[in-house]
Amino acid sequence: MYLRWSRFLPNWVNIVPVELPGRGTRLNETALExxxxxxxxxxxxxxxxxxQPFAIFGxxxxxxxAYGICxxxxxKNSISKQLALPQILLLSACPSPDKFDPSRFPDTHDRDALIANLRQQGGSAEALFDYPELLDMTLNILAADYRLLQGFQYKKTSPLPLFMQVLSGKSDDISxxxxxxxxxxxAKKIIFHEFIGGHFYIQDQQSLVLKRITQALQNHVPTNNHCLQGHSEIALT
Structure with a gap:
């Protein structure tokens, strides 16, 4: 999905999709949990x-x-200035880490529960459920993700010195x-944006989401005489 976004974003944006172990071209690697x-x-x-100037979207x-990375x-930046911070952090469809409830995910060994959860989330083509091998692969990835999230432990730290925007779907079950x-x-004032749709509003409202991302990058990528310099990296997880 993220590579397709490059057709609709300005040419000064270089999209770098983050491929995790156990997914995509790294499917044969063991997923980290x-x-x-x-x-x-x-x-x-x-x-x-x-x-160089970059943003992170997750x-x-x-x-x-993305928050954990930042x-x-x-x-590390507080000790050594060698590691740069993103110009802006864009967070989508996720509660804040202190409100994150690892117990809300289904039993990763219950196939029927995982299928029901996948259907509830939306974002998957209905044809997926007609192909057992493809469905099993998807469920294995989903189960690995949920085991990772079930082990998440919030660690309180100082507020990040970053501009942040929080995007969400109006019909998602995140309050x-x-x-x-x-x-x-x-440490900076956050901007919140709500879109029509559920957890995968980024698919249903793609044009509006990309317009918002573009505006955010234009506002925070270094400029000179109103011309954007170089390329803005946007890493997407």
Missing amino acids: DFDALVQSILDDYQGYMQ HSMGALL QVLAA LDNLSTWQQHS
């Missing part, structure tokens, strides 16, 4: 893209990982209270 280990793995793999579990970057508390995790 330890949150901190996965955060460090992403940093090790993608640090080279953080040498949707759902990706938003939690926690590590901020901690506004659990979204608004993201504010305590940023």
Whole structure:
């Protein structure tokens, strides 16, 4: 999905989709089910893209990982300025980490429960459920994600010195209270945006979402005489 976005974003935006172990081209690798280990793995793999102005976008579990990445970057940046921080952190369809409830996910060994959860979330083509092998692969990835999230433990740190925007779907089951508390995790005022749709509103409202992302990058990428310099990296998880 994220690579398709490049057709609709300005040419100064370079999209870098984050591929996790056990997914996509890394399907044969073992999925990491330890949150901190996965955060460090992403940093090790993608640090080279953080040498020029960049932003990070994360949707759902990706938003939690994006926040974890920025926690590590901020901690290291306070000691050494060699690691840059993103110009802006864009968080989608995810409660703030202090409100994150690992117990809300289904039993990862209950296939029927996982299928019901997958249907409830939306975002998957109905044809997926007619192909057992493809469905099993999807369920294995989903189960690995949920085991990772079930092991997540919130660690309170100082608010991040970052501009942040929180995006959400109006019909998603994440309460506004659990979204608004993201504010305590940023030292700067957060902007909130709500779109029509559920958990996968980013598919249903793609044009509006990309317009919002573009505006956010235009507002926070360094400029000179109103001309954007170089390329803005947007890492998507």
